[in-house]
Amino acid sequence: MTSGIRFDAVSVAYGGTTVLDRLDLTVEPGEVMALLGPSGSGKTTALRAVAGFVRPASGRVLIGDRDVTGLPPYKRGIGMVVQQYALFPHLRVEANVAFGLKAQKVPKGEIPGRVAEALGMTGMAAYAHRYPRELSGGQQQRVAIARALAIRPKVLLLDEPLSALDAQLRSGMLAELARLHRELPDVSILYVTHDQVEALTLADRIAVMDKARLQDCGTPQDLYRRPRTEFTASFVGNANLLPVTVGTEGVVFDGTELKVGVSGAAPGSAATLCFRPHLVGLGEGPNPLRGQIVEVQWRGSTHRLYVDVGGHRVKADVRELRETPSPGTEVTLHFAPEDAVLLGAGVNDGR
Amino acid sequence: MLVHSRTGRWTAWVTFAVLFVPLFALPLLVIVAASFSTNWSGAFPSGPTTGHYAAAVRGEALQALTTSLVTALVASLVALTAGTWAALAGAALGRKGKRVLDALFMLPVAVPSVVVGLAVLVAFSQPPVLLNGTRWIVILAHTVLVTAFAHQSVSAAIQRLDPMYEQAAASLGARPSYVLLRVRLPLLLPSLNAAAGLCFALSMGELSATMMLYPPDWMPLPVLVFTATDRGSLFTGSALAVVLMATTLLALLAVSRIRTKASFR
Numbered sequence: 283m284t285s286g287i288r289f290d291a292v293s294v295a296y297g298g299t300t301v302l303d304r305l306d307l308t309v310e311p312g313e314v315m316a317l318l319g320p321s322g323s324g325k326t327t328a329l330r331a332v333a334g335f336v337r338p339a340s341g342r343v344l345i346g347d348r349d350v351t352g353l354p355p356y357k358r359g360i361g362m363v364v365q366q367y368a369l370f371p372h373l374r375v376e377a378n379v380a381f382g383l384k385a386q387k388v389p390k391g392e393i394p395g396r397v398a399e400a401l402g403m404t405g406m407a408a409y410a411h412r413y414p415r416e417l418s419g420g421q422q423q424r425v426a427i428a429r430a431l432a433i434r435p436k437v438l439l440l441d442e443p444l445s446a447l448d449a450q451l452r453s454g455m456l457a458e459l460a461r462l463h464r465e466l467p468d469v470s471i472l473y474v475t476h477d478q479v480e481a482l483t484l485a486d487r488i489a490v491m492d493k494a495r496l497q498d499c500g501t502p503q504d505l506y507r508r509p510r511t512e513f514t515a516s517f518v519g520n521a522n523l524l525p526v527t528v529g530t531e532g533v534v535f536d537g538t539e540l541k542v543g544v545s546g547a548a549p550g551s552a553a554t555l556c557f558r559p560h561l562v563g564l565g566e567g568p569n570p571l572r573g574q575i576v577e578v579q580w581r582g583s584t585h586r587l588y589v590d591v592g593g594h595r596v597k598a599d600v601r602e603l604r605e606t607p608s609p610g611t612e613v614t615l616h617f618a619p620e621d622a623v624l625l626g627a628g629v630n631d632g633r
Numbered sequence: 634m635l636v637h638s639r640t641g642r643w644t645a646w647v648t649f650a651v652l653f654v655p656l657f658a659l660p661l662l663v664i665v666a667a668s669f670s671t672n673w674s675g676a677f678p679s680g681p682t683t684g685h686y687a688a689a690v691r692g693e694a695l696q697a698l699t700t701s702l703v704t705a706l707v708a709s710l711v712a713l714t715a716g717t718w719a720a721l722a723g724a725a726l727g728r729k730g731k732r733v734l735d736a737l738f739m740l741p742v743a744v745p746s747v748v749v750g751l752a753v754l755v756a757f758s759q760p761p762v763l764l765n766g767t768r769w770i771v772i773l774a775h776t777v778l779v780t781a782f783a784h785q786s787v788s789a790a791i792q793r794l795d796p797m798y799e800q801a802a803a804s805l806g807a808r809p810s811y812v813l814l815r816v817r818l819p820l821l822l823p824s825l826n827a828a829a830g831l832c833f834a835l836s837m838g839e840l841s842a843t844m845m846l847y848p849p850d851w852m853p854l855p856v857l858v859f860t861a862t863d864r865g866s867l868f869t870g871s872a873l874a875v876v877l878m879a880t881t882l883l884a885l886l887a888v889s890r891i892r893t894k895a896s897f898r
Contacts, residue, residue: 333800333804334803335800335803354803355800355803355804356803356804356805356806356807356808356809357806358804359806360804361804361805362800362801362804364797364800364801366797368795368797368798368800368801369801370798370801370802370816370819370820371820372819372820372822381802381805381807381815382805382806382807385802385805385806385807385808385811385815386805386806429801429805430804430805433805433806439804
């Protein structure tokens with residue numbers, strides 16, 4: 283049996299401040315939905331509304347076909363993993379994993395088998411007799427995941443589960459989570475994160491949130507290649523945004539004609555041109571942009587250049603340069619027409 | 634060590650000794666010395682004896698010691714239960730409700746214990762609840778006096794308890810009662826333990842309220858110490874005081890051993 287999650291116009295307010303504003307979102311059964319956004323965007327509040335730790339001011343939360351809005355957390359049948367692990371410090375690993383099974387009065391004979399199964403899935407079987415304080419951060423997070431999986435939830439809520447881990451461990455755990463999801467295709471997962479790499483890697487769909495609202499929702503490829511809003515474009519992939527005027531065969535930026543697809547846009551209207559820093563080339567090419575280097579950051583395999591083009595700062599990630607150009611140098615950047623996306627009116631500088 | 638220089642370290646030790654020895658150690662040492670002597674007319678006590686101790690561990694004195702122990706044990710257990718219960722309830726209340734509850738529980742500390750003793754005496758000297766003349770009035774007064782401390786320390790510990798444990802337990806399907814028994818109380822155990830020790834020690838030393846209430850067959854040890862010295866038997870009183878002190882310290886030591894076993898972080 284599978285069941286998804288549905289937010290039906292869910293609003294949450296703390297003392298007059300709206301932290302979640304009429305969220306409508308459906309997580310299909312078996313789907314991984316990432317809630318992506320900066321801190322304070324309402325993503326964690328949305329997750330906590332599913333878990334039952336915040337009560338919506340209005341709207342409904344459904345798990346499967348069941349309206350759980352008024353149900354206490356322990357009646358919701360969810361698994362949850364949080365950033366700080368929240369393992370019970372007074373219980374050994376196996377007792378931590380068995381906790382939910384005992385609380386739900388699973389027959390005694392079944393418990394050891396299910397604990398072993400959950401610990402096996404997360405590769406923690408060898409640590410069953412340890413206390414949480416004797417484990418590293420990554421191991422503790424695996425136990426926390428095992429504990430959430432042991433109760434065989436239909437819905438798994440992950441609240442920034444990898445944020446407390448270092449970068450290397452994080453990419454390893456990301457692969458683990460992807461594998462777990464392949465092994466448990468029926469479990470719907472709501473994954474809250476501020477990290478676009480985590481969201482792009484793991485999610486079937488991403489819901490982008492900002493300022494208590496849902497900004498955009500779509501598959502990772504969609505959001506990345508064809509963002510619909512400026513916020514999505516700049517938050518997912520950190521795109522360059524330039525204010526342009528739509529022409530007949532391209533757009534005009536700062537008096538320069540740029541050739542990009544303008545399908546549907548009315549000639550003469552204002553729009554925003556969006557292109558990714560890593561798809562920008564240095565030197566002459568199609569759609570040249572001339573400007574002055576403002577800042578150079580060496581990032582190992584790449585150089586990031588900040589170039590002032592007609593008063594707007596354009597970011598370019600180019601392969602490591604033999605000679606680092608100094609600020610003030612005149613350079614020419616270019617990008618391919620097919621790498622650019624035209625968005626509707628309004629722009630905020632691209633910084 | 635925070636003090637790095639050699640002279641700094643010496644200064645710290647000397648200051649400690651100058652403050653600690655006369656203020657804390659000497660008075661206790663004087664009592665211990667007095668308890669082993671029969672005469673103290675010069676600078677030092679004389680006529681060494683262990684006779685006071687022989688008297689202090691039998692008959693009336695032994696009776697008073699067990700009376701004190703039973704009173705302290707019952708009063709601390711009841712106080713701990715009531716104080717913890719109230720602290721848990723206070724945590725579930727809003728901020729206003731919690732403040733009112735905290736203030737109410739602080740009353741017995743704010744009011745002088747003589748007044749508490751008098752209040753208990755007046756309140757329970759007449760039917761329907763007639764406790765005057767029984768041991769229960771002493772135990773009741775002690776409970777009232779120490780519950781404040783139990784409530785305060787458990788309340789502070791609950792406030793420090795991270796709600797994420799409770800929430801993790803609830804998300805795993807545990808009812809509030811199960812969360813209380815299996816998560817919150819075990820995590821509070823070190824604080825409960827400390828609170829129990831504090832209540833026990835306070836009750837063992839309580840005198841002023843007890844003086845107004847104790848019946849002839851339920852005389853706690855501090856009262857005996859007081860009456861002995863009041864009669865002029867200073868050395869007998871000292872021996873009784875040392876017994877009281879040693880018993881309380883032993884009990885606290887036993888409690889603290891449980892505490893170290895129960896602390897996880």
